[in-house]
Amino acid sequence: MKKSDESLKRIFSKRLKELAKLPKIDESKSIESIIEKEGISRRDFMKWAGAMTAFLGLSSTFTPTVAKAAKLADRLPVIWLHMAECTGCSESLIRTATPTIDSLIFDYISLDYHETLMAASGWQAEENLENSIKKYHGRYIMMVEGGIPTGNAGSFLTIGGHGKKGEDIAKETAEGAAAIFAIGTCSSFGGVQAAAPNPTGAVSLSKVIDKPVINVPGCPPSAKNIVGTLLHFILFGTLPALDAFNRPKWAYGHRIHDLCERRGHFDAGEFVEQFGDEGAKNGYCLYKVGCKGPYTFNNCSRERFNQHTSWPVQAGHGCIGCSEPDFWDTMGPYEEPVADHLYKTVFGGLGADATADKVGLGLLTVTAIGIAAHAAISVVKKPKE
Numbered sequence: 001m002k003k004s005d006e007s008l009k010r011i012f013s014k015r016l017k018e019l020a021k022l023p024k025i026d027e028s029k030s031i032e033s034i035i036e037k038e039g040i041s042r043r044d045f046m047k048w049a050g051a052m053t054a055f056l057g058l059s060s061t062f063t064p065t066v067a068k069a070a071k072l073a074d075r076l077p078v079i080w081l082h083m084a085e086c087t088g089c090s091e092s093l094i095r096t097a098t099p100t101i102d103s104l105i106f107d108y109i110s111l112d113y114h115e116t117l118m119a120a121s122g123w124q125a126e127e128n129l130e131n132s133i134k135k136y137h138g139r140y141i142m143m144v145e146g147g148i149p150t151g152n153a154g155s156f157l158t159i160g161g162h163g164k165k166g167e168d169i170a171k172e173t174a175e176g177a178a179a180i181f182a183i184g185t186c187s188s189f190g191g192v193q194a195a196a197p198n199p200t201g202a203v204s205l206s207k208v209i210d211k212p213v214i215n216v217p218g219c220p221p222s223a224k225n226i227v228g229t230l231l232h233f234i235l236f237g238t239l240p241a242l243d244a245f246n247r248p249k250w251a252y253g254h255r256i257h258d259l260c261e262r263r264g265h266f267d268a269g270e271f272v273e274q275f276g277d278e279g280a281k282n283g284y285c286l287y288k289v290g291c292k293g294p295y296t297f298n299n300c301s302r303e304r305f306n307q308h309t310s311w312p313v314q315a316g317h318g319c320i321g322c323s324e325p326d327f328w329d330t331m332g333p334y335e336e337p338v339a340d341h342l343y344k345t346v347f348g349g350l351g352a353d354a355t356a357d358k359v360g361l362g363l364l365t366v367t368a369i370g371i372a373a374h375a376a377i378s379v380v381k382k383p384k385e
Contacts (some may be wrong), residue, residue, distance in 0.1 A: 005062075008026065008058075008062070008067070009061075009062075012065045012069075012235050012236075013048060013065075015235060015237050016065070016068055016069060016072060016234075017219070018077075019072045019075050020072060020075075022075040023075070030074055031071050031074045032071045032072055034104060035101065038104060039260055040101060042095055044101075044383060045067065046067060048101045049066045049070065050063045050225070052066050052070075052228060053066045055224060055303075056232060056235075057250045065235070066231060069231055069234045069235050070101070070105060070234075073230065073231075074228075075141040076139075076141055076234065077132060077135075077136040077139060077141070078106075078140065078143060079113045079132055079133070079140050079141070079142050079173055080112075080113060080143045080179075081113070081143070081145070081166075081170060082115045082146055083146030083147060083149075083157060083170065083186070084146045084148070084156075084157055084191075084193045084202055085145050085146030085184065085186045085187070085191070086114055087145070088184070088219065088220040089145045089183045089184035090117070091220070092218075092220035092221065092222065092226075093223045093226050093227075100307055102223040102224060102227045103223060105230070106226075112128065112132040112136070112140070112308055113125075113128055113129045123160075126160045126162070126164075129169075133172065133176055136176075138176055138178060140178060141173060141177065141179050141180075141230070141233065142173050142179070142180055143180075143181045143185070144170060144180070144187045144205050145183045145184055145187055146184070146186045146193075147186040147191050147194055147202035147204065147205075147318065148166060148167050148170055148187075148202065148203055148205060149166060149200040149201055149202050150167060150201040150202070150203055151181070151198075151199065152199045152200075153165075154166065154168070156200040156201070157200075167208050169206060170205060171208060171209055172261040174209040174211055177211070177231050179214070179239070180205070180211055180212065181214050181215075181216055181226075181230075182206065182213050182214065182215045182216065182264050183216050183226060183322060184216070184217065184218060184219065184220055184221055185217040185218060185327065186219075187204065187205045188204055188205070188216065188217040188245075188247075188325075189204050189217060189324075189326065189327075190202050190204050190326070191219070191328070192219075192328050193326035194326070195329055204353060211240060212246075213246060214229060214239055214248065215246045216229050216248070217245075217247060217298075217323040217324075218298060218322060219322035219323075221323070222303045222304070222305055223249045223298065224303050225248075228248070228250070228251060229248060229251070232248065232250075243297070244324060247297065251298070251322065252297045252299070253297070254297065255294060255297055256292075256293035256294075256297075256300060256301055256313070256319045257296075258292040258301070259301045259302050260293055261283075261301060261313070262283060262284065262285045262286065263284065265284045265285040266287060270282075270284040271284050271285050271286075271288045271289060272284045272285065272286050272289050273288055273289075275289060275335075286317070286318035286319075287318070287337060288337060289335055289336075289367075290318045290320075290333065290334050290335040290336050291318025291319050292319045292334075293313065293319040295324065295331075295338065296323060296324055298323040300313075300319070318334070318335075320334045
């Protein structure tokens with residue numbers, strides 16, 4: 001075992017012992033008992049823990065530790081706020097049928113406040129939020145879904161009988177949070193609400209609060225990216241390594257293009273020229289019909305959606321770049337490649353290398369030129385296609 005692994009094991013052991021001493025928020029429920037009740041075997045649970053271990057970039061020796069961390073998740077209170085959004089991120093996470101271990105964790109964690117899922121409404125819901133903030137001050141995890149409207153003094157989003165502004169609720173909740181996660185592209189970067197001309201003045205969560213925010217973008221993000229972020233906090237008690245846009249590197253460290261199942265066709269110069277052609281039937285690269293995978297950092301190609309069933313590129317449509325800032329304005333038209341004249345507009349000063357460690361225009365410009373040239377040459381090589 002590497003010395004670094006030994007050091008991490010000591011850190012995790014200490015952290016999990018501290019969590020184990022905390023009382024369950026709801027003594028009548030525990031994630032461990034619920035998993036057993038749902039008929040999920042220990043073998044399946046450990047397989048899931050092994051996958052999450054690899055997902056977080058840890059060696060396989062940490063699988064038991066990750067499993068223990070998941071079982072202790074019910075000791076952490078979570079406050080989930082809805083701002084300007086469509087609830088798609090919650091839908092990605094909380095499934096109504098055939099629940100996965102990912103969704104079970106959030107079904108039975110102490111989800112103290114979640115407007116869509118909780119039974120309370122009206123003044124009772126408002127009271128629940130206020131009580132949770134006071135009772136678990138400094139201990140709860142704050143998760144926010146949706147952009148924050150700031151136009152017209154924030155009046156485009158008011159919540160509850162007292163007409164509190166969404167921006168004010170976000171600020172008040174953030175003050176006592178132990179960790180803050182922006183779930184989805186709307187909360188991370190403003191999302192479609194912030195698209196030009198942005199009439200409501202929607203902005204990202206990080207622009208209205210003064211504390212560090214971990215962005216988990218995607219429209220929606222995968223359940224594993226959300227649960228993995230939670231598990232990382234449970235294991236380390238700190239923020240993960242982040243890229244230039246405050247995204248966890250273990251989830252957003254590579255481009256869609258790097259891990260795409262169609263990458264071999266790209267390298268071979270085999271492209272879909274139009275939807276429905278022979279190339280589309282043969283699973284060729286979708287770059288020419290608008291795939292933004294070369295400019296998008298996410299792990300969709302590896303994790304997929306709906307219990308690892310599929311993802312847009314597998315289904316036949318190119319990536320639209322939904323985990324990137326301002327994708328709604330900068331990545332369109334979605335069925336056309338990024339035009340040459342847009343490279344600087346889209347990526348000027350905001351690019352990142354294949355591991356999302358550096359910020360700069362150079363590499364992505366070279367990449368973009370190379371991709372465009374490669375696609376153009378393929379037309380000469382395969383004029384009939």
